[in-house]
């Protein structure tokens with residue numbers, strides 16, 4: 480199987496390419512101040528979400544005593560130590576900071592929640608923990624399929640599930656408002672930095688083009704996790720956010736108030752764009768949520784709507800064999816969360832699928848537990 484990991488492309492990455500950094504002049508005071516600001520803010524995020532994760536773990540341990548016993552998750556391969564995970568998150572932040580200092584995108588605006596919002600979201604998060612624990616213990620992941628009065632029955636069957644055992648699946652505003660926080664607890668506050676790695680090939684594309692003339696869409700944009708930083712990084716760019724969840728889109732509309740974003744509530748496998756009409760498509764954390772057949776349909780749609788020379792910027796979970804020492808952790812994920820298509824994703828030959836649609840990979844870089852790639856249509 481042709482796997483991306485065998486031929487990593489580390490372009491634009493000073494931490495990985497080595498050498499260049501050591502030839503640089505001593506940083507100015509201004510640079511040191513913005514570096515300190517970055518470290519302070521990301522360090523706070525790491526601490527905040529790690530504390531939530533630890534509190535959740537203890538809460539779950541207490542809850543489990545009253546819930547039906549479930550089989551103990553068994554890793555299929557090596558699992559990284561906490562120390563290794565911390566080192567890999569630190570490496571991700573270092574890459575992110577290097578990209579900011581290289582002028583590829585501005586310093587991140589993560590975590591701009593007010594204290595009041597933070598407390599409210601934290602409370603909502605802990606209030607939901609017992610619900611998630613109950614679903615995990617009882618295998619209840621079909622609530623959004625079964626309750627047709629509440630959630631409707633028009634959306635595709637594969638989509639109407641309580642992914643991750645989350646309350647309301649993708650289908651309520653409460654779920655949309657909790658989603659980013661929950662994902663950050665899972666990834667120790669590193670989620671936004673993983674998404675931003677897609678801005679590295681994006682910035683490279685825009686060096687060659689006029690931002691105002693770029694036709695860009697973010698597939699499965701959710702609450703705007705990539706669309707928001709992309710529009711703030713590239714101030715003349717406009718973008719369309721596509722997602723199947725109206726509640727997630729309505730939160731995205733609130734957060735991305737630039738006048739440069741529009742939104743379409745539709746399926747990534749049936750895009751409302753003309754053939755050869757887009758320059759850039761991005762897609763973050765969607766493919767592992769799709770059945771194999773739908774993955775192929777989304778790639779075929781991407782190949783249809785992209786212009787010749789257009790790019791598909793891909794960010795999703797690492798796959799089996801991407802980086803040494805992580806395969807066991809990846810195999811635990813679908814045992815701990817309702818992720819019905821994740822195991823098939825782990826061994827999916829993504830390069831092969833894009834190649835079958837006529838597209839070739841031009842960039843690849845792991846970023847903590849994500850893989851970031853660019854596929855081009857010739």
Ligand SMILES: C[S@@+](CC[C@H](N)C(=O)[O-])C[C@H]1O[C@@H](n2cnc3c(N)ncnc32)[C@H](O)[C@@H]1O
Nearest residue numbers: 649699700701704722723724727746747763764
């Ligand atoms: C894991 S979230 C990722 C959201 C966002 N890209 C991010 O970075 O956080 C998956 C998103 O995919 C959307 N989604 C799932 N299947 C879809 C499909 N077939 N078409 C469009 N959106 C879909 C869900 O509604 C949800 O917002």
